[in-house]
Amino acid sequence: MDGGIASLPLLHVDGLSVDFVTREATVHAVSDATFNLKPGEVLCLLGESGSGKSVTLRALMRLLPEKRARIAGKVTLGGRDVLALQGNALRSFRGGTVAMIFQEPMTALDPVYTIGQHLMEAIRRHKGGSRAEARKRAIELLDLVKIPSPERRIDAYPHELSGGLRQRAMIALALSCGPQLLLADEPTTALDATVQIQVLVLLRRLQKELGMSTIFVTHDLGVAAEIADRVAVMYAGRIIEEGPVDDVLRAPLHPYTAGLLASTVHDQSPDQDIAAIPGSPPDLRRLPPGCSFAPRCAKALPACNDGFPHPTYPVADRMVRCWRALPL
Amino acid sequence: MSAALDIKPYVDVRDRGGSAQPMLIVRDLKRHFRVKGAGKGAVVRAVDGISFTLFKGETLGVVGESGCGKSTLARVLLHLVEPDSGELVFDGDAVAAPDGISVAELRRQVQMVFQDSYSSLNPRMPVQDSVAFGPMVNGRSKSESRRLAQEILIKVGLRPDLFGPRYPHELSGGQKQRVNIARALAMNPRMVILDEAVSALDKSVEAQVLNLLRELKRTLNLTYLFISHDLNVVRYISDRVLVMYLGQVVELGPASLVFSEARHPYTQALLGSRLSMDARQRVDAPPLVGDPPSPINPPSGCRFRTRCPNAEGVCEAKMPELGAWDGRDSHVAACHMQDPASGHSKAGLH
Numbered sequence: 113m114d115g116g117i118a119s120l121p122l123l124h125v126d127g128l129s130v131d132f133v134t135r136e137a138t139v140h141a142v143s144d145a146t147f148n149l150k151p152g153e154v155l156c157l158l159g160e161s162g163s164g165k166s167v168t169l170r171a172l173m174r175l176l177p178e179k180r181a182r183i184a185g186k187v188t189l190g191g192r193d194v195l196a197l198q199g200n201a202l203r204s205f206r207g208g209t210v211a212m213i214f215q216e217p218m219t220a221l222d223p224v225y226t227i228g229q230h231l232m233e234a235i236r237r238h239k240g241g242s243r244a245e246a247r248k249r250a251i252e253l254l255d256l257v258k259i260p261s262p263e264r265r266i267d268a269y270p271h272e273l274s275g276g277l278r279q280r281a282m283i284a285l286a287l288s289c290g291p292q293l294l295l296a297d298e299p300t301t302a303l304d305a306t307v308q309i310q311v312l313v314l315l316r317r318l319q320k321e322l323g324m325s326t327i328f329v330t331h332d333l334g335v336a337a338e339i340a341d342r343v344a345v346m347y348a349g350r351i352i353e354e355g356p357v358d359d360v361l362r363a364p365l366h367p368y369t370a371g372l373l374a375s376t377v378h379d380q381s382p383d384q385d386i387a388a389i390p391g392s393p394p395d396l397r398r399l400p401p402g403c404s405f406a407p408r409c410a411k412a413l414p415a416c417n418d419g420f421p422h423p424t425y426p427v428a429d430r431m432v433r434c435w436r437a438l439p440l
Numbered sequence: 441m442s443a444a445l446d447i448k449p450y451v452d453v454r455d456r457g458g459s460a461q462p463m464l465i466v467r468d469l470k471r472h473f474r475v476k477g478a479g480k481g482a483v484v485r486a487v488d489g490i491s492f493t494l495f496k497g498e499t500l501g502v503v504g505e506s507g508c509g510k511s512t513l514a515r516v517l518l519h520l521v522e523p524d525s526g527e528l529v530f531d532g533d534a535v536a537a538p539d540g541i542s543v544a545e546l547r548r549q550v551q552m553v554f555q556d557s558y559s560s561l562n563p564r565m566p567v568q569d570s571v572a573f574g575p576m577v578n579g580r581s582k583s584e585s586r587r588l589a590q591e592i593l594i595k596v597g598l599r600p601d602l603f604g605p606r607y608p609h610e611l612s613g614g615q616k617q618r619v620n621i622a623r624a625l626a627m628n629p630r631m632v633i634l635d636e637a638v639s640a641l642d643k644s645v646e647a648q649v650l651n652l653l654r655e656l657k658r659t660l661n662l663t664y665l666f667i668s669h670d671l672n673v674v675r676y677i678s679d680r681v682l683v684m685y686l687g688q689v690v691e692l693g694p695a696s697l698v699f700s701e702a703r704h705p706y707t708q709a710l711l712g713s714r715l716s717m718d719a720r721q722r723v724d725a726p727p728l729v730g731d732p733p734s735p736i737n738p739p740s741g742c743r744f745r746t747r748c749p750n751a752e753g754v755c756e757a758k759m760p761e762l763g764a765w766d767g768r769d770s771h772v773a774a775c776h777m778q779d780p781a782s783g784h785s786k787a788g789l790h
Contacts, residue, residue, distance in 0.1 A: 160642035161613075260730075274731035275506075304505035305669065305713040310726040312715075331642065334715025338722055358719040375647035377672045378717055382695075385654070386676070388647035392612045 128185035159346035211286035228266035355430035469526030488687035501678030551624035555636035557616035568604035614645035693771030703773035
């Protein structure tokens with residue numbers, strides 16, 4: 113099992129669970145998520161709304177409200193216990209070690225600061241140096257993300273940029289302090305198709321050049337196919353399948369992944385109905401006792417309602433949580 | 441006699457012109473919006489001279505990026521936004537003309553489903569009342585409207601006893617969109633405008649709603665105008681496709697032809713921007729650079745020329761015409777390369 117230092121995981125997430133506790137109910141947003149990320153690897157968390165993918169990401173960045181979110185499990189990044197970080201160490205960790213790109217750049221950027229002020233603040237906080245040096249670095253970063261005439265755009269306010277340029281500016285901000293791990297939460301979902309592909313190709317190139325590990329949250333199978341090395345499919349808060357992107361999209365092991373692939377409109381014949389998954393995802397306040405997909409699953413067995421299936425590894429390098437995948 | 445004679449074709453008394461007469465003819469429709477604070481006389485040319493024909497029983501897909509005017513077009517068609525100029529003819533009758541069809545009557549026959557399924561329902565009304573509301577204000581009795589609402593909820597796959605008394609916040613996104621479809625159908629429309637009606641739904645739910653829309657169209661003899669930014673969905677559901685760019689039509693034709701032999705460079709770029717769902721066929725180079733330009737003061741001549749790899753002098757000097765189309769099979773594109781007489785160096789090569 114020794115693949116050299118490069119194959120040691122950078123990030124190790126073990127049994128991560130996030131519950132949101134209110135007076136009325138407890139929402140089990142993420143349950144028992146376990147995955148590893150190697151240096152330079154791109155993992156896509158794939159799932160529909162409410163599947164827990166964004167909450168997982170926010171837990172890694174320690175962005176969840178401490179009072180209301182009950183976090184359990186272990187997150188280790190480069191040997192450090194992420195969930196135990198406090199105070200100054202946590203502030204350096206955010207932005208310095210881990211950086212995040214959000215879905216909507218207009219709401220994630222502060223409207224009263226210029227792009228340059230955003231960048232320079234982050235650079236000086238994490239790397240120090242004079243204003244002039246930070247400004248020079250900021251222009252380099254804008255150039256890196258292919259913003260045309262960066263010397264001029266550095267003094268622009270977020271509202272003065274188009275959606276595509278704003279998202280590029282946000283990427284520059286995330287990259288400004290050379291993070292080891294980049295977290296991207298649906299960064300291209302709000303963009304038009306012709307702009308989305310530009311940003312995806314840019315992110316793929318930057319990720320390769322800078323050798324960053326990346327976790328990419330998306331609901332779009334096409335985006336995953338375009339950028340991921342591995343995918344983890346989430347359903348109702350749990351990772352139900354994980355493996356290399358090509359294998360998972362070509363030969364899914366879990367019935368939900370197969371259903372998601374079949375129900376995504378993509379070159380189906382207009383004469384036939386799309387193979388939709390019946391029903392809707394379960395209420396995260398009242399999860400069924402067994403497999404949470406069982407009520408919608410065409411292949412469900414009586415055993416599926418008894419308990420949530422354990423992770424199994426029917427093929428090398430691939431994980432699935434489904435009773436069906438076990439040898440009967 | 442054979443049994444076939446007993447099957448009567450579906451006859452709608454409101455169908456006056458017969459199946460050959462188009463459901464809707466749109467001629468040179470314009471709607472501009474003045475914008476403050478963007479320079480003197482700044483106007484957004486949201487819909488700028490759009491003409492097309494919608495035939496009875498077809499689904500016409502409208503695609504384009506944000507800001508291209510597709511939602512304004514939908515609103516202008518129903519006079520939710522008044523057009524500046526242009527002509528609308530619904531089944532042979534000019535809309536809002538003295539001897540034509542009134543806007544109120546048009547809105548009875550043409551219904552609309554919006555993208556945001558929550559904000560388009562009254563949060564203080566149980567969904568069965570929302571669905572019954574349209575028939576009720578149009579002269580049906582309360583009990584009759586209630587009964588009709590129950591029938592229609594069944595048609596869209598919601599059990600009236602279970603879902604009828606619920607409020608919108610008690611429903612999932614897919615269920616809410618089914619209620620919106622039911623509400624549109626309660627008016628027994630002949631045509632439905634679907635403005636990004638499935639865009640906010642998760643993929644597995646989107647597939648359910650698309651299947652439902654197709655089934656309803658078959659059983660209720662409907663005509664759809666289907667607006668979406670998702671090319672895969674448009675390809676799947678449409679008979680014909682209209683591609684918009686900055687307020688204008690750049691290509692119009694049968695879906696199979698537009699998707700297999702796109703003629704306009706913008707349509708080609710849109711198609712080239714689709715993600716493949718196959719990790720072995722990744723896009724190496726994006727087909728276009730930059731964002732769509734602002735619809736305020738768009739470029740002269742061909743509006744796509746600033747992003748077009750084939751732009752030449754003629755594209756700046758002259759706005760290309762969409763060309764004549766005569767029927768369901770016509771495939772036209774507003775590009776100088778399509779016109780051998782335009783003077784473009786690549787003209788007539790296609």
